[in-house]
Amino acid sequence: MKGVFAHKFWVIAWPYIWMLVFFALPFGFILKISLAESMIAMPPYSDIWSWSDGHFTWLGSLDNYRFLLEDDLYYLAYFNSLRLAAVSTVLCLFVAYPMAYGISRMEEPYRSLFLLLVILPSWTSFLIRIYAWIGLLKTNGLVNHLFMSVGLIDEPLTMLHSDFAIYLGIVYGYLPFMILPIYANLMKLDYSLIEAGYDLGARPWKVFLTIILPLSMSGVVAGCFLVFIPAVGEFIIPELLGGPDTLMIGKVLWQEFFVNRDWPVASAIAVVMLTFLIIPIYFYRRLEMKQLGVGE
């Protein structure tokens, strides 16, 4: 039995050590640097402890966190990110659910063809897909041209650099992540339950609300996590489609790091973002393990 265990140990060790070093350990570094002070050096931060003559001195401080609390900008950016991500997640769900349902009710080979059509755009570049909307949404862009030539509007609408553009970008970019888990759940659904509902005289809406929706709930929840969590820290969408007023925390972190070169403040922003997201990430993990049928 000991031999078998030793075997297993060497198999597990490969991915375990990789993820421990390159995924878990970096969080320790981010926490450490968030307690340091920014300075003009390479690397641009101070030590948080010193060790000389067998004497240990603690140099770290919570100044970066205090700084985040004092400036309205950060508070607003966190709040905006959570709001924009939450609203987009709900919008995404409303677009994705009927699509997933439509595909799940198809016959093969059309089902796999339509599933492929839904996933395909996400295999092209995310950056390019978001970029595509700039040309459409600009003041002198295609959508305004189209609407004005039809006579729907007289003045061009301001759509780019607004909350609207961010909602649109998140829904567009993350749609497949919402469709796939819902589709996977709907495929497992026992169709005879729906037929039984109809046989007993339920109306289509009642069947949907009392049978289909509850049975596909875990897919809905998984999809919402898959969209909401990364959307909170999204950078490309607020950078390309958002305006100066639509602050999102991912963009603020990016600017602290690349523009202000303040690594410690950027780290503190990341730590605070992570504390917001740790609970959704925890629940998402539990759900995903259950969906995969991997017992714990």
Added chain:
Amino acid sequence: MKISRYLLLAGLVFLYFPLLVLVIYSFNESRLVTIWTEFSVKWYLELLEDRQLMDAFFLSLQIACSTAFMSVLLGTIAAYVLVKFGRFPGQTLFSSMIIAPLVMPEVITGLSLLLLFVGLGNWLGWPASRGAMTIWIAHVTFSVAFVTIVITSRLREMDSSLEEAAMDLGATPLKVFFVITLPLISPALISGWLLAFTLSLDDLVIASFVSGPGSSTLPMVIYSSVRLGVSPKINALATIFVGLILVGSFVFWWSMQRWARYSAAKTPGQQ
């Protein structure tokens, strides 16, 4: 519910309309992206002459290929461990580290990995500099999650009686894995490889954090051009991207259909 069909079609129009516009305007002679003047392929020719873009493209291709191989290797082991090994000490931490990168915001992953590389570089002298190597490590780290999910679900669906039979007949676990398990999950290995490849090719945020001077990937070059505004050259590049993906995927789908029909014909009674 018929209405879901129409909503599905509307959703697909929503997904493809921006890409279609991008493709059409890549053949526009004018620099202005909204006004059509006349048909031209000049942006494609300019694309080929852009050294910086071509260099970045080949670098990205290299990183994406090596990321895909490493991710499939680690992802296969991780999936096998999750499905077949049952409980082991530290399993919760293991599954957390495998699943969390799926949803972790890219700015956090990118920044934390950069700080790791800088810290280790100061402390151990490795990595001495940042570039293709550090980008590769970062890409493998987040791709493994996606590959593991794909392979895990295939392993779960798989009929394990073949493995048990081989085991009963005296094959060693290693032999069973290579002769029985691996061929059976090979479609998942291929889709995992392709997924990791596209994820790596697509990544802007993480690569921007962990790359060094002189190692700009394709998305980084595209981004520096895109933030200055709309450019028809990027449209041309996007068209090539979309075209390759569309053609490749349909060939893949079509051959899968053929293969499914072929194996259904070969083994009557099943499926």
